[in-house]
Amino acid sequence: MFEDRLPVIRRYADLLAGPGTQRGLLGPREVERIWDRHLLNCGVLAPAIAARSTVCDVGSGAGLPGIVVAIARPDLRLTLLEPLLRRAEFLSEAVDVLELSNVEVVRSRAEDHSGAYDVVTARAVAPLSRLARVALGLCRPGGSVLAMKGERAAAELDEARPELAKLGVVESAIERLGEGLVPIPTTVVRLVAGEPKRRRPPGQGRNRRGGSGSARGV
Template sequence: MVARQVFGEHLERVERYAALLASAGVERGLLGPREVPRLWDRHLLNCGVLAPLVPADASLCDVGTGAGLPGLVIALARPDVSVTLLDPLLRRADFLLEAVAELGVANACVVRARAEEHEGRYDVVTARAVAPLGRLARVAMRLCRPGGSLWAVKGERAEEELREAAPELPRWGVATWSVEKVGEGIVSPPTTIVRLIARSAGANRRRR
């Protein structure tokens, strides 16, 4: 079973989260009813394959997390990672607070705010279907610690979006960037991310 391969001993909690998404998540308009039959393939497994990439004991912020994708999935799969679920909408924050409490996710906290308003700094920042890459980099790179990274979960237009945004990326503190396929041989299609690496503190001093 692919889900067991991806989530291992944490599968039971992910299954409980799936049940919440398919019930309260749909009722509150956080997930469309048509997404329920493909909840695992399109959403949970798609996000779950990102979890092994997060460094041990890292801090992570999921910008515009919505119903918790991918942030809450990563928190469930990686209890060692400290996850902040960031979203400005009250109904999403309420759902996430209830989900975190019901699932007993001690390593996740919910913050109701826009990325522009949030003052945290993280090793990894994630975003899935939030905004075009250039706009996302402008608002989300400031949440990365020096040397940290922004992972933008994208689809077929990842390469095109990166080409369009590349001239502006250094302006937002990006040192290097790449498009990566995650979970090849495990999920089909693999998850595509654009990884933007923030300049190190030393590089920022040299730039000034």
């Protein structure tokens, strides 16, 4: 899966198992499952992104899937968007250690970030209906949101359809990536963005005190 980038992804695995666990970005029980549950699970996302795309990883956390995709695809330009300081610091350190010249770390909430990316990725950030409100606001027209989901992917997509229609989504689909490569394929909901005027811009819906109803500060 990672070909000549295997030494880099191994170094990242060491960072997750060491500093990442020590700082609470991953639970101690996850160390034994770093490869199958995290690295390979995220790695299968890389071939689903077109060459030389700009990508924003919302709520990047420990860099999953953003750093994994950046390692596997040096041709992509990645922005890792993370609002929490300790996570953003870990991401910046990891990018330096791994010498990822195609990655920028931005400490910000998605609602407060401006940009028009080809692809927006997210893993375990928020329910699809809430995630879509901010993620689609970061997509260029015709761009895609790739939301990594589990067993409830189909149910979340059905529940979100009224909201997606309001946001101007022109296409939605469930994709299972990595079949034949990994024991359990990764389930992804792909949303294709319509024209900006048909979608809610980032930050809309805040109350007068500047609060937001989104989950995990996405």
